[in-house]
Amino acid sequence: MSKQELIQDAITIRNKAYVPYSKFPVGAALLTKSGKVYTGCNIENAAYPVSCCAERVAIFKAIADGESEFAEMAVVADTKRPVPPCGSCRQVMSEFFGSSMKLHLTNLHNNTKTVTVEELLPFSFQPEDMEEIPK
Numbered sequence: 001m002s003k004q005e006l007i008q009d010a011i012t013i014r015n016k017a018y019v020p021y022s023k024f025p026v027g028a029a030l031l032t033k034s035g036k037v038y039t040g041c042n043i044e045n046a047a048y049p050v051s052c053c054a055e056r057v058a059i060f061k062a063i064a065d066g067e068s069e070f071a072e073m074a075v076v077a078d079t080k081r082p083v084p085p086c087g088s089c090r091q092v093m094s095e096f097f098g099s100s101m102k103l104h105l106t107n108l109h110n111n112t113k114t115v116t117v118e119e120l121l122p123f124s125f126q127p128e129d130m131e132e133i134p135k
């Protein structure tokens with residue numbers, strides 16, 4: 001699967017976004033190392049903070065399906081610059097993706113910026129940070 005095909009999957013799922021409040025649809029497509037694609041769109045709620053971003057919907061679908069090895073992700077919105085993921089999504093990405101995994105952030109004009117998870121969220125809190133210092 002090419003970068004452009006993954007971006008196309010993100011554009012397609014963006015049409016399913018449930019965004020009556022922001023009217024700002026976002027689409028995401030997550031490619032596993034085994035070649036499967038999990039897509040996500042943002043899903044909002046009348047209680048605004050309960051809403052979930054497109055990226056997390058795609059990641060949680062994949063995790064719930066037993067996936068753990070990820071290759072690439074594409075994210076698209078109708079932004080001027082390539083869409084930057086929110087802080088919560090960056091933290092979730094750092095939990096499940098390798099630090100050098102690539103994300104293709106794009107918009108409807110095909111302005112694409114490819115970044116790594118580490119570039120998106122340097123010095124991220126990791127599970128190992130909860131390990132006790134040996135006495």
Ligand code: THU
Binds near residue numbers: 019026044075086
């Ligand atoms: N949103 C995403 O789904 N992904 C992003 O990368 C940025 C923001 C959503 C959250 C909310 O539904 C709407 O866009 C406006 O913030």
